[in-house]
Amino acid sequence: MNPSQWIDVVEDKFNYNLDHFVIPDHYQDDVKSILIPHGLIMDRIAKLAQIITSEYDNERITVCCVLKGGHQFFSDLINYMKKALNKQGKTLPMTLDFVRVKSYENDQSTGDVRISWTEKELKELKGKNLLLVEDIIDTGNTMKKLLATLEKYELKSLKVASLLLKKTPLSCGYVPDYVGFAVPDLFVVGYCLDYNDIFRDLDHICAISDVGKEKYSV
Ligand code: 5GP
Numbered sequence: 001m002n003p004s005q006w007i008d009v010v011e012d013k014f015n016y017n018l019d020h021f022v023i024p025d026h027y028q029d030d031v032k033s034i035l036i037p038h039g040l041i042m043d044r045i046a047k048l049a050q051i052i053t054s055e056y057d058n059e060r061i062t063v064c065c066v067l068k069g070g071h072q073f074f075s076d077l078i079n080y081m082k083k084a085l086n087k088q089g090k091t092l093p094m095t096l097d098f099v100r101v102k103s104y105e106n107d108q109s110t111g112d113v114r115i116s117w118t119e120k121e122l123k124e125l126k127g128k129n130l131l132l133v134e135d136i137i138d139t140g141n142t143m144k145k146l147l148a149t150l151e152k153y154e155l156k157s158l159k160v161a162s163l164l165l166k167k168t169p170l171s172c173g174y175v176p177d178y179v180g181f182a183v184p185d186l187f188v189v190g191y192c193l194d195y196n197d198i199f200r201d202l203d204h205i206c207a208i209s210d211v212g213k214e215k216y217s218v
Contacts, residue, residue, distance in 0.1 A: 001051065001178050006165065007044060009035055011184040027202055030212030031189065036181060038203040041163070041191055042076060044180045049080030052131070052161060052178055056086045059156075061129040064097040066146070067116075068200070069135035072192035073163040073180075077133060099132075103142045113145040122153050129157040135193050136164040136183075140174030164188070164205070187213075 016034035023031065063081070065074035078094065086092045100116035130150070137143055143160060150158060161178035168185045186207045189199035195208055198216045 003182070005051075006179045007181045009181050009183045011035075011186070021204060023204070023206075024202060027199065027212070030199070030209055030215060031202070031206035032209040033207050034204045035183060035186075035188060035207055036191075036205040038191065041180075041205065045073065045076045045163075046080050048161065048178055048180055049077055049084045052077075052159075053081050053084035053086050053092050056092055056129070058086060058088050058090055059129055060093040060095060061131055062095045062097050062125070063131045063133060064099055066132055066134040067098055067100045068197075069193050070133050070163075072200075073135055074133040077161065097130075099146075101142060101146060113142050115146060115149055117149075122150070125150065126154045127156050130155050130159070132158070132160045134160060134162040134176070135191075136166060136188070137162045137174065137176055137179075138166045138168060139170045140172040143176065144172060144174050163191075164193075 014035050016037060018028070018031065018034065021034055021037055023034075063074070063078060065071055078096065081092060081094065084092070101113065103113045132143075132146065134143060143162075147158070147160075159178070160176040162176040163180040165176065165179045165182050166185060167182055183205075187195065188205050189195050189208050189212075190202035190204050190206045192200045193205065194200050195212065196216050196218050199206075199208070199212075
């Protein structure tokens with residue numbers, strides 16, 4: 001996928017007023033604007049599912065959710081992929097897998113990337129077509145570390161789908177195979193993206209407010 005196929009979320013243009021959509025009462029003061037409403041997220045995922053599925057042959061793929069943030073995207077993407085057709089015009093057999101990766105505290109990367117796969121689980125990936133499903137690529141360091149870890153395990157193919165790609169000067173240059181939206185350099189929450197495990201129950205992707213940051217910092 002090249003950048004012309006992503007949706008570019010420009011901060012001043014995509015800045016929906018909180019009053020125009022339903023926000024849970026408990027988050028009214030904690031977000032400052034809606035960047036991507038839930039309906040738009042779903043429509044975009046329907047298209048991503050078509051694009052991704054159409055690039056695979058008639059072979060089983062292992063779709064792996066990068067937890068916890070990728071959970072909602074993974075779940076909706078799989079549902080659309082079940083109905084989409086592959087290169088041969090057939091539905092795609094999928095095995096589902098999960099990996100836990102953690103690198104952030106508050107809105108800062110700790111630099112220490114922890115991956116939950118055991119050596120045994122990594123060896124079982126040999127010969128598989130793996131599609132990693134991630135919520136957001138920010139600097140790209142987490143995904144680079146994950147891909148470096150997978151390098152020696154002789155996978156048949158390895159691709160990455162990320163719902164969001166942050167436009168940040170701190171990017172290490174890593175770009176995933178599939179991107180839903182390119183987003184401004186803000187800390188975003190909602191649609192399972194969290195701030196210290198808060199906001200996963202918010203449907204829209206929003207920019208966190210200073211009040212929200214302060215209230216939920218650890
Ligand atoms: P990276 O290593 O690319 O800088 O960061 C990747 C991880 O950091 C993501 O998987 C996500 O968990 C977290 N992250 C980075 N930026 C954001 C953000 O704006 N909002 C949220 N909720 N998490 C983020």
